[in-house]
Amino acid sequence: MTAFILRRLLQSLIVLLAMIVIVFFGVHVVGDPIWLLVSPDLTQDQIAEVARQLGLDRPIWEQFAVFLGNALHGDLGISFVHGQPAMKLILERMPATMELALFALVLALVIGLPLGLYAGLRPERASSRAIMAASILGFSLPTFWVGLMLIMVFAVILGWLPSTGRGPTIAVLGIETSLLSLKGLSHALLPAINLALLKVSLVIRLTRAGVREVLPLDFIKFARAKGLSETRIVLVHLLRNILIPVVTVIGLEFGSLVAFSVVTESIFAWPGMGKLLLDSIQRVDRPVIVAYVMLIVVLFVVINLIVDLLYCLLDPRVRLQDQAS
Amino acid sequence: MRMTVFSDFGRRPLWRGIAVILVMMASGFGIDRLAAQDLRIAVSSEPSSFDPHFHNLTPNNQIMRHAFEPLIFADESQNLSPGLATGWQLVDDLTWEFKLRPGVKFHDGSTFSADDVIASFERVPNVPRSPSPFTSYVKGRMLEKIDDLTLRIKTAAPDPLMLNNIAQVMIVSKAAARAPTEDFNSGKAAIGTGPYRFNAFVPGDRVVLDRFDEYWGGKPHWLRVTLKPISSNPARVAALLAGDTDVIEAVPTTDAQRLKADKNLIVASALSNRVIYFHLDQYRDVTPFIRAKDGSEIKNPLRDVRVRQALSKAINRPAMVERVMEGEAVPASQLLPDSYPGTSKNLKPVALDVAGARKLLSEAGYPNGFKMVMHGPNGRYTNDTKIIEAAAQMFARIGIEASVETLPPAPFFSRASSGNNGHPEFSFILVGWSAGTGEPSDSLRTLLGTFDREKGTGAANRGRYSNPQFDAILANALRTVDDKKRAALLAEATDLAMNDVGLIPIHYQFNTWAARKGYALVARSDEYTLATSVKPAP
Numbered sequence: 001m002t003a004f005i006l007r008r009l010l011q012s013l014i015v016l017l018a019m020i021v022i023v024f025f026g027v028h029v030v031g032d033p034i035w036l037l038v039s040p041d042l043t044q045d046q047i048a049e050v051a052r053q054l055g056l057d058r059p060i061w062e063q064f065a066v067f068l069g070n071a072l073h074g075d076l077g078i079s080f081v082h083g084q085p086a087m088k089l090i091l092e093r094m095p096a097t098m099e100l101a102l103f104a105l106v107l108a109l110v111i112g113l114p115l116g117l118y119a120g121l122r123p124e125r126a127s128s129r130a131i132m133a134a135s136i137l138g139f140s141l142p143t144f145w146v147g148l149m150l151i152m153v154f155a156v157i158l159g160w161l162p163s164t165g166r167g168p169t170i171a172v173l174g175i176e177t178s179l180l181s182l183k184g185l186s187h188a189l190l191p192a193i194n195l196a197l198l199k200v201s202l203v204i205r206l207t208r209a210g211v212r213e214v215l216p217l218d219f220i221k222f223a224r225a226k227g228l229s230e231t232r233i234v235l236v237h238l239l240r241n242i243l244i245p246v247v248t249v250i251g252l253e254f255g256s257l258v259a260f261s262v263v264t265e266s267i268f269a270w271p272g273m274g275k276l277l278l279d280s281i282q283r284v285d286r287p288v289i290v291a292y293v294m295l296i297v298v299l300f301v302v303i304n305l306i307v308d309l310l311y312c313l314l315d316p317r318v319r320l321q322d323q324a325s
Numbered sequence: 326m327r328m329t330v331f332s333d334f335g336r337r338p339l340w341r342g343i344a345v346i347l348v349m350m351a352s353g354f355g356i357d358r359l360a361a362q363d364l365r366i367a368v369s370s371e372p373s374s375f376d377p378h379f380h381n382l383t384p385n386n387q388i389m390r391h392a393f394e395p396l397i398f399a400d401e402s403q404n405l406s407p408g409l410a411t412g413w414q415l416v417d418d419l420t421w422e423f424k425l426r427p428g429v430k431f432h433d434g435s436t437f438s439a440d441d442v443i444a445s446f447e448r449v450p451n452v453p454r455s456p457s458p459f460t461s462y463v464k465g466r467m468l469e470k471i472d473d474l475t476l477r478i479k480t481a482a483p484d485p486l487m488l489n490n491i492a493q494v495m496i497v498s499k500a501a502a503r504a505p506t507e508d509f510n511s512g513k514a515a516i517g518t519g520p521y522r523f524n525a526f527v528p529g530d531r532v533v534l535d536r537f538d539e540y541w542g543g544k545p546h547w548l549r550v551t552l553k554p555i556s557s558n559p560a561r562v563a564a565l566l567a568g569d570t571d572v573i574e575a576v577p578t579t580d581a582q583r584l585k586a587d588k589n590l591i592v593a594s595a596l597s598n599r600v601i602y603f604h605l606d607q608y609r610d611v612t613p614f615i616r617a618k619d620g621s622e623i624k625n626p627l628r629d630v631r632v633r634q635a636l637s638k639a640i641n642r643p644a645m646v647e648r649v650m651e652g653e654a655v656p657a658s659q660l661l662p663d664s665y666p667g668t669s670k671n672l673k674p675v676a677l678d679v680a681g682a683r684k685l686l687s688e689a690g691y692p693n694g695f696k697m698v699m700h701g702p703n704g705r706y707t708n709d710t711k712i713i714e715a716a717a718q719m720f721a722r723i724g725i726e727a728s729v730e731t732l733p734p735a736p737f738f739s740r741a742s743s744g745n746n747g748h749p750e751f752s753f754i755l756v757g758w759s760a761g762t763g764e765p766s767d768s769l770r771t772l773l774g775t776f777d778r779e780k781g782t783g784a785a786n787r788g789r790y791s792n793p794q795f796d797a798i799l800a801n802a803l804r805t806v807d808d809k810k811r812a813a814l815l816a817e818a819t820d821l822a823m824n825d826v827g828l829i830p831i832h833y834q835f836n837t838w839a840a841r842k843g844y845a846l847v848a849r850s851d852e853y854t855l856a857t858s859v860k861p862a863p
Binding site: 030031032033035036037038039040041042043044045046047049050053054078080081082083084089092093096147148151152155156159162163164165166266267268269271272275276279282283284 | 379381382737767
């Protein structure tokens with residue numbers, strides 16, 4: 001198992017390096033950030049001076065070498081726009097994104113699992129068909145549109161929930177979270193629903209498929225024959241078996257919730273790192289973009305590892321081994 | 326109808342619980358903020374810092390103007406008036422003397438004096454990694470303290486733009502002048518003399534300012550001001566409609582009419598100092614994005630003034646303003662509206678004249694027109710893509726087959742500025758320009774002056790228009806200290822360049838704000854959103 005983890009980490013390092021190269025040079029192709037940074041009334045010499053200070057006057061391969069050298073010492077560069085270390089900017093905004101993703105994940109499971117179970121156990125009912133139809137909508141509606149509609153209905157027309165922004169935060173173990181107060185939750189609810197919508201549909205469909213697959217299997221029949229209660233069959237025997245694919249997918253989806261909360265964050269003016277990424281891409285703030293991508297790669301690697309380890313717990317038959325060993 | 330849907334509303338404990346929560350939430354929004362003197366403003370982009378010398382950019386500058394002040398103020402129409410300096414005079418051609426305002430307190434309780442001004446001016450060129458420094462406003466200006474409240478500024482050459490330029494330099498306490506940008510962001514060094522003082526700066530989320538009770542200029546109205554960035558246009562409007570914010574800036578043109586009709590809102594707009602214009606390639610014999618209709622290479626037609634005139638005459642500016650901008654702009658004849666000093670009073674927006682344009686094209690040797698690709702940013706200026714598309718259709722009427730390519734601002738400005746080995750890549754581009762100093766000398770020097778690194782002219786002249794006569798008049802204007810004479814020279818230079826069609830102005834944008842009922846707004850020409858421009862309605 002240790003060998004498995006070590007080898008996995010080594011592979012991840014290669015992926016990380018590849019991503020850095022692609023993003024670093026990819027961003028360079030987008031354009032020279034200097035023209036969006038400087039006030040347009042500066043003279044040529046003044047513009048050149050800014051470029052020199054930011055290191056943008058050097059050839060791109062040289063900039064890359066400098067970046068790699070610094071990265072080895074844990075310095076991922078300084079934002080062109082903010083003049084602050086890129087990683088610091090991202091980490092400052094990480095709790096906001098994490099709490100939103102977590103809230104969305106909980107919503108996805110709390111809403112998706114029961115609905116999926118129901119649709120799987122009673123597939124013929126009209127309500128089950130309605131759930132499945134709704135899940136298709138959940139998949140296909142664009143996030144930005146749903147977000148705006150949520151704001152229009154619940155904030156503008158009904159006035160029940162605040163339209164944008166993050167509520168007041170409370171520090172718990174040094175991490176600021178807005179999920180522990182009623183006002184904070186009211187701010188988080190709409191963006192979390194918006195972010196969760198796609199995942200709810202995903203969980204519903206996964207759960208339903210799992211239920212349909214597992215239900216006819218022998219061990220369920222055996223449990224029935226043994227006279228176990230239906231509740232016990234569903235909640236223990238059935239659920240445990242369908243959780244494996246759900247955990248895999250949800251694990252990976254958590255990564256994507258964090259990485260791609262960009263749209264939701266920008267519509268709901270949620271001060272998370274997704275909005276920072278969007279702003280940084282628009283301004284070609286390369287240090288922030290590269291640091292962000294590195295962080296996300298690491299996040300996915302860690303999540304994958306956790307998912308693999310969870311497998312072991314959920315299904316004792318799984319042994320973590322590489323094909324090679 | 327809601328009653329029938331929730332017919333058991335209030336009877337079941339769960340529903341009752343939810344109802345209680347909702348009422349509690351709703352009551353949170355119902356606080357009378359007007360009476361509590363608590364103002365919430367939604368801005369369209371977030372500031373990158375709380376350091377007033379770090380980043381010369383509207384989203385930063387407007388927030389800095391709450392906590393810090395310059396020697397000279399620019400009002401909502403950019404007229405200059407005394408700020409931290411009460412008066413000034415020219416001692417000789419190269420020396421200005423400023424009398425400083427007595428009895429001004431900094432937020433930390435210290436007293437403002439000439440030392441703070443000198444320390445601030447010294448700080449400006451030395452802010453590390455400033456992405457857009459304020460250096461040009463202090464460069465070549467030597468400060469000398471005469472006494473605590475008298476200051477002289479010496480220059481090597483006559484300096485007519487002294488007042489306009491130092492109006493952009495914020496004064497910080499000398500105690501903060503050596504502090505790094507981080508200390509301003511954390512509030513530690515954010516010590517100014519402005520009407521509002523630093524309370525909190527949470528990047529990406531909010532800036533919170535508190536009233537400075539010892540402000541010299543009369544008590545500011547709001548006890549607390551919170552500025553939140555909401556970059557998505559519809560979300561910003563929704564926040565106002567939902568009552569989550571009191572004031573929004575940058576009202577999208579598509580919503581302006583609707584908001585004006587809403588009885589619960591007020592809308593205020595002012596003609597801005599921002600002109601939207603086309604820059605035309607005039608430096609290459611063959612320009613890459615213009616071809617004959619059969620696709621063969623032709624000489625660059627944009628170097629012929631008749632072709633440039635024809636293109637300008639083909640644009641129906643009133644229709645552009647009415648249809649594309651939904652009335653939120655006025656047709657432009659030059660780089661700044663002619664209410665500003667230094668503008669030409671002779672110029673009128675070029676009128677639509679299709680027959681005249683066709684005739685000019687024929688005379689220039691293009692009776693059948695040509696093919697052209699127009700470029701522009703998408704999402705940088707209000708309705709930028711729609712403006713280019715509309716213009717392309719207008720050009721079709723004079724036989725020019727124009728197609729449109731818009732790019733995100735980053736690649737657009739990069740390629741439009743230096744995509745061709747350090748020179749502009751495109752042939753015909755849409756750009757906008759805002760004259761921050763409230764007069765046209767920077768605009769003329771940067772957009773129409775001959776591209777010359779030594780002289781520092783033409784840095785943003787992406788058409789590379791070049792006219793020695795224009796350069797000479799402008800250089801003369803930039804040496805002329807007498808306001809009237811300088812204004813006349815700037816107007817003369819403007820006349821020359823516009824008759825030459827050095828670029829094609831389209832319209833001046835409106836800056837538009839909206840607020841909830843009960844508030845009164847003063848709209849500003851410089852795009853700045855300031856808490857001091859918002860008052861309770863009388």
